[in-house]
Amino acid sequence: MARLLSWLRTNIDGVVALVLAMVVGVLAVLDLIDIDQVNAVVLLVLGLLATTLLRDRHLSAQAVRDATSVRLLYGPEIGHAHTLARRDTEQWIFKGGTGTYIRAVTLRACVENARREQRPLRMQLEILDPTNEPLCKTYAQFRSSLTPEADRTGEQWTTDRTRKEAFATVLAACWYRQRFTFLTIDVGLSSVMTTFRWDLSSSCVIVTQDNPNTPALMFERDKPYYRDFNRELVASFKQTRQVPLSRSEELALADEPSVDQARALFDALDLSLPASYTDRDVADVVRRALQPRNPY
Structure with missing residues (x-):
């Protein structure tokens, strides 16, 4: 359980984006929301994915800098x-x-x-x-x-x-x-x-x-x-x-x-x-x- 909670804290942005995409997808199939609401949620999910990518890129760059700090x-x-x-x-x-x-x-x-x-x-x-x-x-x-x-x-x-x-x-x-x-x-x-x-x-x-x-x-x-x-x-x-x-x-x-x-x-x-x-x-x-x- 502790390991799962730690993983969720680390990947919370990706988890939220995935859950939103799944929920909206199900609601759209059931025809419970209109197209404007779907588009809004899509933009929100894209924003979360962009944030995740930027964070991962920053962490990767920092790892490279740390690796090259010693010769x-x-x-x-x-x-x-x-x-x-x-x-x-x-x-x-x-x-x-x-x-x-x-x-x-x-x-x-x-x-x-x-x-x-x-x-x-x-x-x-x-x-x-x-x-x-x-x-x-x-x-x-x-x-x-x-x-x-x-x-x-x-x-x-x-x-x-x-x-x-x-x-x-x-x-x-x-x-x-x-x-x-x-x-x-x-x-x-x-x-x-x-x-x-x-x-x-x-x-x-x-x-x-x-x-x-x-x-x-x-x-x-x-x-x-x-x-x-x-x-x-x-x-x-x-x-x-x-x-x-x-x-x-x-x-x-x-x-x-x-x-x-x-x-x-x-x-x-x-x-x-x-x-x-x-x-x-x-x-x-x-x-x-x-x-x-x-x-x-």
Whole structure:
């Protein structure tokens, strides 16, 4: 009964037109109404049918618009979409794992574009908390379960690599912040792992996964969901432990920061490196920050 009532509500105009046509037809056969009344009812039925057709056409057009609001990107299309998104953007919001691709490509390219065009740039990066060793272990296990062999950087995913990549993203953010006055950058450390990477620019949002066989999703700014994803990323960032990057202004970083500079920076940010880190480990973090390898 509930299903029937729902169907009637959805198709009430068509039902009314059909009932009117049947009733008038029967009355006309029985010669109980004259021709003028029949013509009037015919016009009414035609009006109802026209209304039904217009409504269905509108719903069909809306369905088509919703279906085209998302684009599937495969292989090289993903990198090309990122390139176009970086070209004129005034903002970049990222949420993902350690920010390896952010350091290798996005951060550098966005800063270069903004500097060339002499415009401000705002970036918001949400990455894993490198001080949360169990979380980094979980992420490393997830990545290695998808790709057990080494990726294009020549490394496998381990807990140690995960932590160093995340520390390197923080260092890179401070380094670029000191070198481009009009860069506003924030870094938030998440206590929750995500299997997606979100990249939102002024023109679109691109959602990718760590599985290279899975297509990426792209939502353009003027299509549905862009604003919703923007709101989601802002809300998620507010729940992170935000790194006080402004404290890095007190410590000038060289073009190639020394081990001592790196240690002092992380101490100032209340993000002290693990006590087990040797000078070689710290130098590795610096290398990953400023000489990153593109994993894709």
